[in-house]
Amino acid sequence: MERENFNQRVIMSEAQDRAEVVVVGAGLAGLACALDLVALGRDVRLVEASDGVGGRVRTDAVDGFLLDRGFQVILEAYPELRRRVDLKALDLKAFYPGALVRIGNEVHRMADPGLEMADALRSITAPVGTFADKLRVARLRQEVVGGDAERLLEAPAGTTEEVLREAGFSEGMIDRFFRPFFGGVLLDPTLGVSGRLFRYYFRMFAEGTSSLPATGMEALPRQLAGRLPEGTLQLDHPVRKVTASRVEFEGGGSLEAEAVVVAVEGPEAARLLGDRVADPGSRSVTCLYFDAPESPVNEEILVLNGNGPSDGPVNNLAVLSDVARGYAPSGRALISVTVVGEPNGSELELEQDVRRQLTGWYGDQVSGWKAIRQYRIAHAQPLQTPALMTSPRRPVRLDNGLFVCGDHRDHASLNGALSSGKRAAREVHRALS
Numbered sequence: 001m002e003r004e005n006f007n008q009r010v011i012m013s014e015a016q017d018r019a020e021v022v023v024v025g026a027g028l029a030g031l032a033c034a035l036d037l038v039a040l041g042r043d044v045r046l047v048e049a050s051d052g053v054g055g056r057v058r059t060d061a062v063d064g065f066l067l068d069r070g071f072q073v074i075l076e077a078y079p080e081l082r083r084r085v086d087l088k089a090l091d092l093k094a095f096y097p098g099a100l101v102r103i104g105n106e107v108h109r110m111a112d113p114g115l116e117m118a119d120a121l122r123s124i125t126a127p128v129g130t131f132a133d134k135l136r137v138a139r140l141r142q143e144v145v146g147g148d149a150e151r152l153l154e155a156p157a158g159t160t161e162e163v164l165r166e167a168g169f170s171e172g173m174i175d176r177f178f179r180p181f182f183g184g185v186l187l188d189p190t191l192g193v194s195g196r197l198f199r200y201y202f203r204m205f206a207e208g209t210s211s212l213p214a215t216g217m218e219a220l221p222r223q224l225a226g227r228l229p230e231g232t233l234q235l236d237h238p239v240r241k242v243t244a245s246r247v248e249f250e251g252g253g254s255l256e257a258e259a260v261v262v263a264v265e266g267p268e269a270a271r272l273l274g275d276r277v278a279d280p281g282s283r284s285v286t287c288l289y290f291d292a293p294e295s296p297v298n299e300e301i302l303v304l305n306g307n308g309p310s311d312g313p314v315n316n317l318a319v320l321s322d323v324a325r326g327y328a329p330s331g332r333a334l335i336s337v338t339v340v341g342e343p344n345g346s347e348l349e350l351e352q353d354v355r356r357q358l359t360g361w362y363g364d365q366v367s368g369w370k371a372i373r374q375y376r377i378a379h380a381q382p383l384q385t386p387a388l389m390t391s392p393r394r395p396v397r398l399d400n401g402l403f404v405c406g407d408h409r410d411h412a413s414l415n416g417a418l419s420s421g422k423r424a425a426r427e428v429h430r431a432l433s
């Protein structure tokens with residue numbers, strides 16, 4: 001990781017206490033907003049509380065392993081991502097389009113009919129759903145693909161579970177496949193998230209592969225940050241307070257501006273902006289990483305718990321070094337385990353529960369795995385119930401002259417964050433013009 005290079009561009013003399021636009025928060029939304037404003041000829045400062053760019057998309061290098069802060073993937077079909085990111089330069093390593101689902105003590109393959117037809121035909125007899133369910137998957141696929149993907153966010157829908165029931169899926173298919181798969185994507189195994197998002201993600205999965213950059217997820221925001229002009233980015237500068245024309249930093253110092261964009265995560269946006277932006281609430285997730293002498297899966301595929309919580313806390317698992325070799329040192333395997341939510345017990349208690357469950361999956365080899373690190377992410381995504389998503393794009397210009405962007409303005413995804421940043425940049429440019 002070349003963190004030093006970034007720190008070099010961070011230096012900004014205290015004398016430069018003015019900028020035309022200040023963007024607060026260097027996650028994907030803030031980066032997109034800052035880049036678009038720069039492209040429109042604006043003088044921009046991007047100020048970030050932490051020691052790096054990316055926000056929720058960061059990667060830690062630990063003893064030769066690359067640990068993304070929570071299991072996440074790039075969906076290559078994301079429209080805004082495709083427009084602005086050089087995907088080739090990320091050297092993406094694709095997951096198999098489908099999943100292995102554990103039901104009882106058996107493992108069944110579910111393949112995406114659009115991307116892996118031969119496997120999909122073979123998986124028709126897998127007891128993950130009925131034969132009719134497999135046809136319903138194909139029908140749903142037909143319904144969502146084609147035309148502008150944004151239409152799926154605009155069409156009214158109940159919860160994801162309601163959408164699945166309306167489409168006629170059986171209990172078995174919902175519980176064994178959709179609940180762990182989309183419960184993992186939307187961080188809500190109750191499938192109470194808006195069906196608009198379900199349809200949108202279903203299309204994204206149908207239209208392209210999910211992948212990891214060869215050098216970790218942080219390569220994505222770092223690519224964007226690398227395009228900022230020298231001196232634009234200022235790390236390690238937590239903002240304490242904002243007004244329409246000024247930001248004040250924790251520990252002193254401030255920046256004057258003609259426009260201020262708050263590009264921080266939802267709960268922090270609510271703190272900085274008072275009652276102008278409501279706290280969107282939080283979906284949390286916990287990710288455990290294990291170092292193993294060999295992969296228990298030996299395939300670039302997601303493994304789902306199709307048995308539900310009675311099996312244990314693990315929702316899904318993937319051996320990231322099977323997907324992208326560089327995630328682990330030579331001769332080792334990196335296992336990523338996702339537990340949806342933030343468990344009450346200690347890290348050790350959770351690790352023991354996870355080991356117990358995975359011993360049921362993979363046997364005694366699990367005792368030879370070394371726990372590397374656990375990430376408990378309290379705010380992984382904002383809540384996205386049908387009521388909260390009635391307007392899929394919330395305003396980015398506030399009535400007090402401030403601007404706001406972030407996934408809580410669009411929807412919780414890499415694409416949603418980028419697209420909210422783009423909208424905010426446009427509004428700022430219009431206001432300053």
Ligand SMILES: Cc1cc2nc3c(=O)[nH]c(=O)nc-3n(C[C@H](O)[C@H](O)[C@H](O)COP(=O)(O)OP(=O)(O)OC[C@H]3O[C@@H](n4cnc5c(N)ncnc54)[C@H](O)[C@@H]3O)c2cc1C
Nearest residue numbers: 025027028029049055056070072073239406407413414417
């Ligand atoms: C574990 C996990 C898995 C995910 N998986 C996927 C996935 O597979 N695919 C997908 O599309 N999406 C996924 N997401 C969602 C996606 O990562 C987010 O929606 C997106 O990254 C949000 O970007 P953002 O810019 O809106 O916010 P953030 O990334 O949260 O950026 C906000 C930035 O503001 C900074 N900040 C906060 N307060 C201050 C302050 N006071 N002063 C200065 N700076 C401040 C923060 O440090 C941060 O850098 C996942 C998220 C998590 C956590």
